[in-house]
Amino acid sequence: MSAANSAHSVVVPSLSSKRIAGTIVVIYALITLIPLVWIFLTSIKSPPDSISYPPKIVFTPSLEGYCNLFTTRTRQTPDYIASLPAPVGTCDEVTRKRNMVIAGPSNFLPRFLNSLVIAFGSTFLAVFLGTLAAYGFSRFKVPLADDLLFFILSTRMMPPIAVAIPIYLMYRELGLSDTALGMILLYTAVNVSLAVWLLKGFIDEIPREYEEAAMIDGYTRLQAFRKVVLPQATTGIAATAIFCLIFAWNEYAFAALLTSGEAQTAPPFIPTIIGEGGQDWPAVAAGTTIFLIPILVFTILLRKQLLRGITFGAVRK
Amino acid sequence: MTISHSSIVEKAVDATARATPVSVARRVRGLSDRAIAWLFIAPAITLLLAINIFPLLWAVYLSFTNYRANRPNAPVQGVGFGNYQRVLNDPDIWQAMQTTAHFVFWTIVLQTVIGFTLAYLIDRKFRGHAFWTTIILIPMMLSPAVVGNFWRFLYEPQIGLFAYAVSLVSGIPTSDIQMLGNVTLAPWAIIIVDTWMWTPYVMLICLAGLRSIPDYIYEAAEVDRASPWRQFWSITVPMALPFIMLAVLFRGIENFKMFDMVTLLTGGGPGSVTEVASITLKRAAFESWATGRASAFAIILFVAVFGLANIYVKALNKVKQR
Numbered sequence: 001m002s003a004a005n006s007a008h009s010v011v012v013p014s015l016s017s018k019r020i021a022g023t024i025v026v027i028y029a030l031i032t033l034i035p036l037v038w039i040f041l042t043s044i045k046s047p048p049d050s051i052s053y054p055p056k057i058v059f060t061p062s063l064e065g066y067c068n069l070f071t072t073r074t075r076q077t078p079d080y081i082a083s084l085p086a087p088v089g090t091c092d093e094v095t096r097k098r099n100m101v102i103a104g105p106s107n108f109l110p111r112f113l114n115s116l117v118i119a120f121g122s123t124f125l126a127v128f129l130g131t132l133a134a135y136g137f138s139r140f141k142v143p144l145a146d147d148l149l150f151f152i153l154s155t156r157m158m159p160p161i162a163v164a165i166p167i168y169l170m171y172r173e174l175g176l177s178d179t180a181l182g183m184i185l186l187y188t189a190v191n192v193s194l195a196v197w198l199l200k201g202f203i204d205e206i207p208r209e210y211e212e213a214a215m216i217d218g219y220t221r222l223q224a225f226r227k228v229v230l231p232q233a234t235t236g237i238a239a240t241a242i243f244c245l246i247f248a249w250n251e252y253a254f255a256a257l258l259t260s261g262e263a264q265t266a267p268p269f270i271p272t273i274i275g276e277g278g279q280d281w282p283a284v285a286a287g288t289t290i291f292l293i294p295i296l297v298f299t300i301l302l303r304k305q306l307l308r309g310i311t312f313g314a315v316r317k
Numbered sequence: 318m319t320i321s322h323s324s325i326v327e328k329a330v331d332a333t334a335r336a337t338p339v340s341v342a343r344r345v346r347g348l349s350d351r352a353i354a355w356l357f358i359a360p361a362i363t364l365l366l367a368i369n370i371f372p373l374l375w376a377v378y379l380s381f382t383n384y385r386a387n388r389p390n391a392p393v394q395g396v397g398f399g400n401y402q403r404v405l406n407d408p409d410i411w412q413a414m415q416t417t418a419h420f421v422f423w424t425i426v427l428q429t430v431i432g433f434t435l436a437y438l439i440d441r442k443f444r445g446h447a448f449w450t451t452i453i454l455i456p457m458m459l460s461p462a463v464v465g466n467f468w469r470f471l472y473e474p475q476i477g478l479f480a481y482a483v484s485l486v487s488g489i490p491t492s493d494i495q496m497l498g499n500v501t502l503a504p505w506a507i508i509i510v511d512t513w514m515w516t517p518y519v520m521l522i523c524l525a526g527l528r529s530i531p532d533y534i535y536e537a538a539e540v541d542r543a544s545p546w547r548q549f550w551s552i553t554v555p556m557a558l559p560f561i562m563l564a565v566l567f568r569g570i571e572n573f574k575m576f577d578m579v580t581l582l583t584g585g586g587p588g589s590v591t592e593v594a595s596i597t598l599k600r601a602a603f604e605s606w607a608t609g610r611a612s613a614f615a616i617i618l619f620v621a622v623f624g625l626a627n628i629y630v631k632a633l634n635k636v637k638q639r
Binding site: 042 | 332358360444453467477491570580615
């Protein structure tokens with residue numbers, strides 16, 4: 001970085017231009033983070049602190065949000081509460097401070113488990129079907145390949161609501177409405193297009209010579225696929241799986257329209273958490289925080305593959 | 318309606334097998350390549366036909382009838398193009414299309430400008446750029462519905478952080494910062510959240526574009542004594558343009574379908590100023606239960622997106638070939 005070329009060069013940016021660029025980006029990143037930090041802070045506030053004005057940055061942390069998220073409560077008279085045996089756990093104690101007693105578990109845990117089952121189930125299926133199809137498209141000369149691949153991609157252009165009407169009717173006929181199986185199949189269909197496109201790119205990069213050598217050594221094509229191609233594609237398969245998982249985890253439109261109770265996932269449920277006098281923001285924030293943590297972890301794990309995943313592999317880094 | 322789906326697949330697979338070199342097929346034991354190609358590609362295609370294409374064809378059929386999903390036993394009558402006529406003559410639907418176009422336009426403009434600027438700055442490779450890039454990418458990985466719901470809280474005029482911050486900077490009383498309740502502000506409230514969430518997406522694609530420009534081009538420009546300004550407009554922008562256009566395409570398609578964030582932030586209100594096409598469609602289909610009319614609208618939307626995307630991709634390919 002000699003002084004001679006630093007004045008004009010874009011190839012080697014000067015130290016001061018780097019510093020200015022860095023400062024602007026860091027400021028943008030910090031502003032971006034504010035809402036997320038606020039979600040976490042709200043989750044550890046007491047309900048009065050969460051809605052005080054001006055917004056409180058210094059406050060006594062409270063577990064009320066998390067307690068309220070996992071339980072339903074009823075309001076009782078102080079006399080009645082005094083007559084009860086001593087509090088058994090933290091949540092018991094916390095709710096009694098507001099003249100409440102725990103009436104039972106809330107729906108959050110079942111909804112969260114639905115999210116897990118549906119997201120992982122559909123991811124497994126989509127990656128399984130996607131790997132097979134991607135191998136087919138990558139290794140065999142498919143004359144209609146371009147048309148078929150475009151067809152696969154075009155299924156993503158439809159607004160979810162547009163297909164939701166007939167799917168709703170179809171599921172009603174088949175008894176699949178509001179079932180985890182129905183949602184798994186639906187998300188698998190949406191994700192399989194992404195899986196085929198991404199995995200085709202990854203498999204294209206594995207040299208054909210590996211399988212051909214294996215086949216000359218006496219492997220059948222299926223054996224070559226299993227013992228040579230699959231191990232080579234592991235990284236790509238893992239990345240694809242996480243992208244599918246993130247989509248199924250975050251999806252709202254289908255979940256809100258096609259499930260009403262039994263198979264409801266967390267995204268339509270979290271906004272419905274109501275406390276005394278309106279939305280219970282600490283509980284909502286607690287649910288949101290728990291819901292976002294896996295995605296934060298995946299984002300950090302995935303950052304190198306991110307670009308491929310979000311563009312269907314259309315752009316490679 | 319019932320074009321044999323399996324025959325399309327079979328044809329494709331037959332053609333596949335025919336085009337696969339015989340020498341390879343002969344060498345393998347067990348299943349032939351032809352059977353494997355069929356076995357491997359068919360399940361994915363079948364699933365897509367069953368859960369994407371079949372419903373779409375069904376929607377086409379429904380769009381020509383007066384079927385109502387809440388009265389499954391009522392007789393179904395064909396109404397020809399009646400539904401399409403009603404949709405195209407409905408001022409509310411044109412209003413929704415306009416609202417959607419407004420959102421798509423502004424989100425794309427803001428996200429492209431901010432996203433490209435950020436990418437350009439990150440490309441200076443300052444210390445810690447990888448770490449800060451990862452931080453910036455977080456919002457786009459989250460659930461729009463869950464995040465939209467929480468932004469509703471941030472926007473609350475009496476208690477929310479957003480109104481507080483704005484009033485602290487500008488001195489406007491918080492009661493005047495009714496982001497979601499005010500007819501002029503509500504659309505912008507959604508545009509702000511969408512930009513917060515998706516600028517990283519555009520940034521990432523732009524960054525890939527900038528990194529794809531080989532250094533020697535700048536070196537040559539340097540030798541020719543091109544000014545940094547000239548280098549930016551004659552090298553950086555044109556070379557990154559296909560990537561920027563790709564980002565615009567993906568964001569455009571996504572925002573045309575925008576549903577979750579709007580539902581959670583405003584639900585289409587106040588009045589109907591933020592009622593985008595997806596929300597109108599949802600109301601027609603699942604609140605008025607006018608399944609036929611909603612299907613006609615859905616088909617019109619799909620054809621519009623598909624058509625626009627196709628025209629755009631042609632333009633994109635032209636830019637790429639330059």
